Amino acid sequence: MASHTSGKEIPSIVAGMFYGEIMEDEVFPFPQFSDSQKEMAKAMTEAIVKFSEEHIDAAKFDREGKLPPEVLKGLAELGLCGLGVDEEYGGLGLDSTLYARVFAEIAAIDPSIGVTLGAHQSIGYKALVNEGNEEQKKKWLPKLASGEVMASFCLTEPGSGSDAYSIKTKAVKNNDGTYTITGQKLWITNAGLAGFYSVFAKTDHEDAQGNKVEKISCFIVEKDMPGVSFGEKEDKMGIRASETRAVYFDKVVVPATNMIGEPGKGFKIAMNVLNTGRLSIGSGAVSGMKMILKLATNQAKQRKQFGDYIINYGLIQEKLAAIAANCYATECMVYMTTGKITQGMHFEHESAICKVYGSEKLWDSIDKATQIAAGNAYMKEYPYERIMRDSRIHLIFEGTNEILRIFTALSGLKGPSDDLKELGKIADVSKALQDPIKSLGVLTNFAKKRITKQLATKTLTKVHPSLERHSQKFSHSLKDFSIAVENTIMKYGKNIIGNELAQLRIANMVIELYAQVCVLSRTTSILNSTTISESEKEYVTLLTESICRDSHQSFTKNHARLTSSYDKLTPKISKHIAERDGYGFDIIDY
Ligand SMILES: Cc1cc2nc3c(=O)[nH]c(=O)nc-3n(C[C@H](O)[C@H](O)[C@H](O)COP(=O)(O)OP(=O)(O)OC[C@H]3O[C@@H](n4cnc5c(N)ncnc54)[C@H](O)[C@@H]3O)c2cc1C
Numbered sequence: 001m002a003s004h005t006s007g008k009e010i011p012s013i014v015a016g017m018f019y020g021e022i023m024e025d026e027v028f029p030f031p032q033f034s035d036s037q038k039e040m041a042k043a044m045t046e047a048i049v050k051f052s053e054e055h056i057d058a059a060k061f062d063r064e065g066k067l068p069p070e071v072l073k074g075l076a077e078l079g080l081c082g083l084g085v086d087e088e089y090g091g092l093g094l095d096s097t098l099y100a101r102v103f104a105e106i107a108a109i110d111p112s113i114g115v116t117l118g119a120h121q122s123i124g125y126k127a128l129v130n131e132g133n134e135e136q137k138k139k140w141l142p143k144l145a146s147g148e149v150m151a152s153f154c155l156t157e158p159g160s161g162s163d164a165y166s167i168k169t170k171a172v173k174n175n176d177g178t179y180t181i182t183g184q185k186l187w188i189t190n191a192g193l194a195g196f197y198s199v200f201a202k203t204d205h206e207d208a209q210g211n212k213v214e215k216i217s218c219f220i221v222e223k224d225m226p227g228v229s230f231g232e233k234e235d236k237m238g239i240r241a242s243e244t245r246a247v248y249f250d251k252v253v254v255p256a257t258n259m260i261g262e263p264g265k266g267f268k269i270a271m272n273v274l275n276t277g278r279l280s281i282g283s284g285a286v287s288g289m290k291m292i293l294k295l296a297t298n299q300a301k302q303r304k305q306f307g308d309y310i311i312n313y314g315l316i317q318e319k320l321a322a323i324a325a326n327c328y329a330t331e332c333m334v335y336m337t338t339g340k341i342t343q344g345m346h347f348e349h350e351s352a353i354c355k356v357y358g359s360e361k362l363w364d365s366i367d368k369a370t371q372i373a374a375g376n377a378y379m380k381e382y383p384y385e386r387i388m389r390d391s392r393i394h395l396i397f398e399g400t401n402e403i404l405r406i407f408t409a410l411s412g413l414k415g416p417s418d419d420l421k422e423l424g425k426i427a428d429v430s431k432a433l434q435d436p437i438k439s440l441g442v443l444t445n446f447a448k449k450r451i452t453k454q455l456a457t458k459t460l461t462k463v464h465p466s467l468e469r470h471s472q473k474f475s476h477s478l479k480d481f482s483i484a485v486e487n488t489i490m491k492y493g494k495n496i497i498g499n500e501l502a503q504l505r506i507a508n509m510v511i512e513l514y515a516q517v518c519v520l521s522r523t524t525s526i527l528n529s530t531t532i533s534e535s536e537k538e539y540v541t542l543l544t545e546s547i548c549r550d551s552h553q554s555f556t557k558n559h560a561r562l563t564s565s566y567d568k569l570t571p572k573i574s575k576h577i578a579e580r581d582g583y584g585f586d587i588i589d590y
Contacts, residue, residue, distance in 0.1 A: 020482025031339020089141035108287030112241035119189035124151025131261035182440025215264035238389030282354030357393035
């Protein structure tokens with residue numbers, strides 16, 4: 001995905017929320033597609049749809065478990081292997097917004113193709129785009145952008161999934177400057193198909209005291225290098241037409257010129273790559289939800305039971321409305337994020353949130369659509385079961401949703417906790433109060449700020465008047481959130497790292513706040529427009545009502561659980577489960 005184009009840098013919207021701040025001028029108006037972006041998006045999506053009607057049969061590819069090479073070739077010819085690569089290297093040079101919109105189109109038509117193309121460019125050669133030197137870019141990018149060579153991102157290993165820093169693959173530096181790589185990577189998308197592998201391996205370094213330490217570095221490994229081999233193709237639940245294999249490195253010698261970025265900086269490189277990859281999952285989820293809503297609506301309009309079409313029954317309408325709300329909210333979040341990236345926003349919080357929110361709303365939407373189609377959905381003749389199998393992966397890869405919630409909470413808490421470190425010097429507030437004289441100055445300043453925060457609610461002044469109620473709720477929730485952030489920091493101190501349920505609550509609260517503000521911003525832009533019909537305006541107002549109410553309820557529930565004793569039940573119940581190796585009861589016994 002192309003980086004930002006404006007030259008200026010703006011701070012993360014979500015990071016600001018941890019301080020109770022909302023940069024209204026950054027969030028309003030909602031980022032719009034320019035005329036040229038619209039034209040490009042339209043032309044690209046029309047070309048993709050036309051190509052797919054003629055050449056893509058997702059059900060067949062799923063049954064056969066492979067993508068015909070000529071389909072990938074045809075998609076490459078449309079430019080889909082180099083969407084974000086600068087034109088000077090043969091790519092289309094799309095910015096983040098266009099990339100998201102175009103990529104989403106193909107991802108929804110066939111998720112196996114979406115994953116193949118995503119693994120290629122969103123992560124496979126992204127390290128090269130971000131950190132490669134000119135020589136490396138000139139050598140590889142034209143071939144990668146044209147699809148002549150496909151790419152893979154190799155981080156996961158048998159013993160190292162979420163804990164990516166614990167990889168064991170080792171790159172030993174030789175006297176001639178080359179590196180010898182030995183190790184194994186697991187579940188690598190495009191393995192075997194790809195010619196270019198971004199491989200993360202441990203290298204030896206010295207710390208400031210001269211002690212030997214291992215860090216991670218990133219290398220380009222080519223398919224044909226001696227010592228590279230592949231496992232059998234994995235037999236997967238979904239995205240079955242995509243290639244997933246283990247990759248083995250048996251003393252693979254790579255030249256020093258194949259290192260991407262600086263030695264020892266590979267972990268940061270990998271995390272930055274995944275930040276962008278996650279946005280593609282968010283935008284793919286939007287298209288997936290649009291597609292599933294279309295299917296479910298047609299089904300509900302055609303199926304008659306009890307003398308009427310099921311679309312006329314409240315419980316079916318409730319599901320259709322929820323899918324539309326899921327889709328609208330995710331779309332607002334993804335395109336707020338890409339729009340701000342184009343303007344220079346730091347986006348690791350937002351991309352993690354878009355991935356978590358989008359993948360979960362997609363899963364929920366598919367579940368609802370499946371219920372609407374009921375028995376039909378259960379039959380392989382219909383696409384629901386395939387779509388369900390295909391979409392489940394999005395909650396797992398490119399950072400599981402658990403890890404991304406932890407990341408969202410801990411990285412967000414870091415800023416305010418650094419600011420509160422003066423309080424940290426006095427350990428915790430209760431201890432400080434035992435020695436009030438010593439602590440008085442610090443506490444007085446803190447109390448002043450705290451009182452100001454409690455009195456002041458940051459109101460949004462740019463929200464459309466018809467959404468005032470939701471805007472006010474957002475503002476109150478934002479204040480409550482920032483106070484909850486401070487309370488959490490003071491309550492747990494550095495022990496917050498071991499308190500995952502508190503992290504979960506914090507993450508869920510900020511996810512809801514981001515959803516609300518993105519929706520309020522986009523709906524405001526739509527309502528302020530003079531060219532959009534009243535019917536469209538009514539539709540988005542209703543969706544906004546529904547999203548903001550549900551989101552506020554979810555925020556309130558998570559807020560309450562942060563402070564109540566409810567979450568204390570969880571580890572206790574889990575302990576019983578562990579002791580019984582499962583449920584442990586039988587109705588016969590009790
Ligand atoms: C189809 C497919 C394609 C893939 N493609 C690639 C690829 O191209 N390149 C690549 O490098 N990798 C790839 N992966 C690997 C993928 O990124 C990992 O599966 C993912 O990171 C999770 O690792 P894991 O499966 O080992 O789960 P684990 O890390 O073992 O986690 C198991 C469970 O524990 C949870 N968990 C772990 N640690 C914590 C914690 N501290 N607190 C709370 N919960 C925790 C996780 O969220 C998860 O629910 C792919 C995987 C699949 C299935």
